[in-house]
Amino acid sequence: MSAVVCEDVTQRFGDLTALDSVSLEVHTGEILGIIGPNGAGKTTLLSRIEGLAKPTAGSIKVLGLDPIADAHALSLRTGVQLQQAALPPRLKVGEALELFSSFYPRTQPWLPLLDRLGIAAKAGAYVDRLSGGQRQRVFIALALLHEPELVFLDELTTALDPQARLAMWDVVRDIRDDGTTVVLTTHYMEEAEALCDRVGIIDHGRLIALDTVAALISAHGGPATLQLELSREAPESLSGLEGVTEVERGHGATGAPTATVRGTGALAQRVLDHLSSCGVAISAMSTTAPSLEDVFLNLTGRSMREEH
Numbered sequence: 001m002s003a004v005v006c007e008d009v010t011q012r013f014g015d016l017t018a019l020d021s022v023s024l025e026v027h028t029g030e031i032l033g034i035i036g037p038n039g040a041g042k043t044t045l046l047s048r049i050e051g052l053a054k055p056t057a058g059s060i061k062v063l064g065l066d067p068i069a070d071a072h073a074l075s076l077r078t079g080v081q082l083q084q085a086a087l088p089p090r091l092k093v094g095e096a097l098e099l100f101s102s103f104y105p106r107t108q109p110w111l112p113l114l115d116r117l118g119i120a121a122k123a124g125a126y127v128d129r130l131s132g133g134q135r136q137r138v139f140i141a142l143a144l145l146h147e148p149e150l151v152f153l154d155e156l157t158t159a160l161d162p163q164a165r166l167a168m169w170d171v172v173r174d175i176r177d178d179g180t181t182v183v184l185t186t187h188y189m190e191e192a193e194a195l196c197d198r199v200g201i202i203d204h205g206r207l208i209a210l211d212t213v214a215a216l217i218s219a220h221g222g223p224a225t226l227q228l229e230l231s232r233e234a235p236e237s238l239s240g241l242e243g244v245t246e247v248e249r250g251h252g253a254t255g256a257p258t259a260t261v262r263g264t265g266a267l268a269q270r271v272l273d274h275l276s277s278c279g280v281a282i283s284a285m286s287t288t289a290p291s292l293e294d295v296f297l298n299l300t301g302r303s304m305r306e307e308h
Contacts, residue, residue: 009058020205033196041205042185079143083154089128104146133164153184189292221290223262231281234259
């Protein structure tokens with residue numbers, strides 16, 4: 001059974017269509033990333049799946065249940081880390097975990113959970129004295145207290161420094177490895193590329209692509225680029241090689257022949273094998289591969305970083 005099934009989910013706010021007939025499934029045990037620029041509809045979609053509001057049209061099933069009608073039952077089986085959340089500033093971390101533990105009929109011991117998240121030493125600290133990354137870990141701990149089957153993480157690493165962001169990625173991987181399904185939203189394309197088993201791209205409220213990172217890049221990322229410094233001129237036959245779309249010949253700073261090869265598929269391996277068979281040695285090489293940023297740009301004509 002799929003963890004989440006959305007069918008033609010639409011959300012309108014007056015004349016604004018925030019979600020436009022979005023259909024998707026979240027597979028049990030995967031990390032599904034929903035990416036797109038700020039204002040694309042990511043948080044709106046996630047809030048409807050979480051049951052925080054009812055969509056204008058369409059249907060949503062979470063663990064086979066209705067997120068509105070079965071809200072209480074789902075609250076015991078799902079965990080939520082909201083994009084914006086707060087605790088009373090003079091509440092200690094351990095006090096917050098004790099308080100939230102009282103909300104559920106069954107929870108895991110919270111001190112080992114904090115230890116797993118790397119903040120056990122902060123159990124006696126006030127929440128308002130924590131760094132941004134430490135506070136995020138507290139909210140993740142609150143979402144995981146009752147050992148949910150499904151966790152929603154909304155813009156988890158926004159405003160975190162690079163070191164804290166990488167540490168948070170390890171936390172998300174550990175959550176998935178423990179058997180929990182994860183749905184996360186992000187506008188950091190490198191985060192989705194590093195973490196997600198599949199990625200859905202939302203733009204202007206529409207789901208414009210959904211697949212594995214590798215499949216999205218292969219289908220929509222455009223050509224890879226291979227820059228070579230050679231022992232002699234690249235053979236003409238290189239242009240006819242499978243997957244090669246363009247070859248530019250020139251000379252480097254030392255006068256050595258160079259070639260810039262663009263193409264798709266297993267480009268580097270094919271080019272290297274072909275040059276070797278032609279007796280051309282390679283003295284230097286660099287490659288540039290397409291990324292999710294390229295996929296988004298090619299599908300929408302706009303940068304992932306652009307804000308609405």
